[in-house]
């Protein structure tokens with residue numbers, strides 16, 4: 001496992017997620033900062049609320065991905081990155097490339 005390469009991939013993934021959150025008007029904690037106004041052009045409050053709810057759903061999703069990336073970076077630091085958390089075997093390179101935040105090998109993932 002090339003930890004330097006993994007760190008580079010994960011760091012750029014992290015930046016991308018933080019940027020997406022910022023575009024939605026949210027900070028890293030998923031709180032809407034009010035920098036982005038929702039509901040412009042919507043006359044009724046229900047539509048605004050629906051839009052806000054939808055945005056919060058997306059923000060939640062992005063936050064989850066961000067947490068995964070942070071966990072992966074922590075695993076790089078303690079040297080367990082790229083190993084299955086369940087069986088301890090090394091996770092295939094193709095899988096790690098496809099999904100750099102993978103925590104389980106294909107076999108264990110299937111069993112979960």
Ligand SMILES: [Zn+2]
Pocket residue numbers: 084085086087088089104105106107108109
């Ligand atoms: Zn496994």
